[in-house]
Amino acid sequence: MCRCGGLKSTSLLRNIRRRCGINWQAAYALRYVNYVMPSMFKRLFLIIGLLALLGSAWWSSDIQQIGAGVAIFLFGMLSMDEGFKTFTGGTLEKLLSVSTNKVWKSLGFGVLATTLVQSSSLVSVITISFLSSGLLELVQGIGIIFGANIGTTTGAWLVSAFGLKVNISAYAMPMLMVGVVLVMQSRKSLKGIGHILTGLGFLFLGIHFMKEGFDAFRGAIDLSAYAVSGWLGLLLFTLFGVVATVIMQSSHATLVLIITALASGQVTYENAIALAIGANIGTTITAIIGALGANAPGKQLAAAHLVFNGMTAIVALTLITPLIQLVEVLSGWLGFGAEDYTLKLSLFHTLFNVLGVVIMLPFIRGLASVLKKLIVDDRRQQLNLPASQPDRRTETVAPKFISDVVMHHPDIALSAIIEEITRMWDNAVAVMSYALYLNRKDLESEMPLDLALVNSEIHENTTDVDELYLRYIRPLNTAIIKATSNIPKPMSKTQDETVFALKLACRDLVNAVKDVKHLQKNVLKYHDHTNDDLARQYRTFRFQLASLLHNLQNILNYPDREEALLAFSEQQQMLLNSDIVRNGHLDNLIAGHKIPADTITSLMNDSQYCLDIGHRVLQMAQTLYWAHSGTPTTATRELVLDNDELSELTHG
């Protein structure tokens, strides 16, 4: 949720008061500490940072060149990010689903994805959004993060083995030229390739600028004179590495900066190692900042990232001497020169990250279960409204799957929207059972429904359905419809169709809940009426709706799509046959003077309400089922029969 909006609105204050049970002054103080102060610090930090940058650029043109190198490098990463976003439309979702169902696969995916996009932060942000939208389990997410830590070490190898040995800017220029031309094309794939090429070009150019800057800077000032040896140096430079990564928001950029500085002799090998360890810790802080606005799974993953990188750093710092000795031995085997410290640093970086994974991998499931206990994910908690009494809650529900974090990628956004709609469906089932004077556990149990209906009491002491709608349905519907309009482009045709169908289904569900209100009023009035036929008809209405909801809840869990297809059709058929105007039952009641004349209109209207509610909930359940089944089911979805086709079947 937008924090700035929260600052201006009094609804935030009201929410804080309600949730914490405190007075207005305390709520103001809490808002100041949680919202106003962080925002003030952010602005202050930005101003100081910009002034420091401009001041250092004015002080030395070499620093200006290094700074420009870092800026160009970071811009290149943004451009590559843009390029990778283009290749979507279900592909990313499919790739993730087939490559992360086992821990070793998610580890491999993390290594590969990070090697390709050269940004562990990007991979962790994507993983957080996948987790938040419900596409991934926490164990798989942790596996990806472990893999990303190994994958990010390939960047150091590329720079030290290739970037510093050849004139990298010579490759950057053609990439930029071709890339920019492709970016201007209208075809999505060409545009995407263009962004990736431009990104790579800028990465190379950034490295070149940093290298040149450090070389020139060496002539002016020798930073290596400020080198600190021993444990103090180790801890101090680890801290520098953390700070540099938090500022640049990229461990990869920090590492490139370290390697170029090491190549120019501006930092010592020992201090460069400490800086690299610091960069590993710093990258988790970036992830934690990213997870602040995320939901429970995002926070769980950020915590796992911190634990993993923290443990790896502790191990690396504790075993620093044996690790450096191991690097020396391996460097000899690999044929590195004795003075080739950039390659040795890359080797060290890879070794300590692999060591971290080897140490932590056996505890991955344990870590996930501890984090799940510490940071509780209550997003799938069901709403229960006790039918025998009014609802005592006053707070309205807020979306739990849809957030800013998931709105960066169409697949992830769509998945989060589907999860949120599932939650709205769940709340609607609770509200509708309540309106039918039933507990949802009675509705969902295996006990015969007629027994539950007989045992439940029809009474006046209930909360108004409108109030429940405003509390449990409308806020979710608003968030869902807003999110469907903000899904990032491009989307595939199937995704477009799914979104459209979901929007229609949401409208249906909202109207179904509203219709239940009208039905509830007359169920209360006529359920125990002295006229047996009238009372029986209202009991039938109640039974038909309760049984439809019960059956739909079951069908939604069918693993077999064909079975679900048939079961939905059967429900639709039953609904059509239950129409008392069509099947002649109303005529019988009227012709036989079985019901009082003044109830005929009510009965006819209520039968229509009953039918409408049935069709609407059926529509939502079907749409939800097919949306959950994934994209390659469009064809099966198209076999759904409409009312006319089903009527043909019934009446020949």
Add this chain to the structure above:
Amino acid sequence: MAEQHDKPRWLKRLKKLMRSSDENDREKLKETLEKLKYKANELKAQLDDADTEEEKERLMKKWALVNKHRKKGMKKLLGDD
């Protein structure tokens, strides 16, 4: 004669993954129709063995429903050709 090698599993999976959604839909539709055909045959067999009229009627209705879905699917498949 050169020995005929099967394509490796990973290549098959990669091809399946890279297939367009239209191709996937067609494949899926064929698969669904196969399953529905199997279901219709199964229901027919159950219908022959049904003891009561009520059971017969229930199975008959379900069988008609399966066939209605199949008919719609066949139409769609032929329409795509």
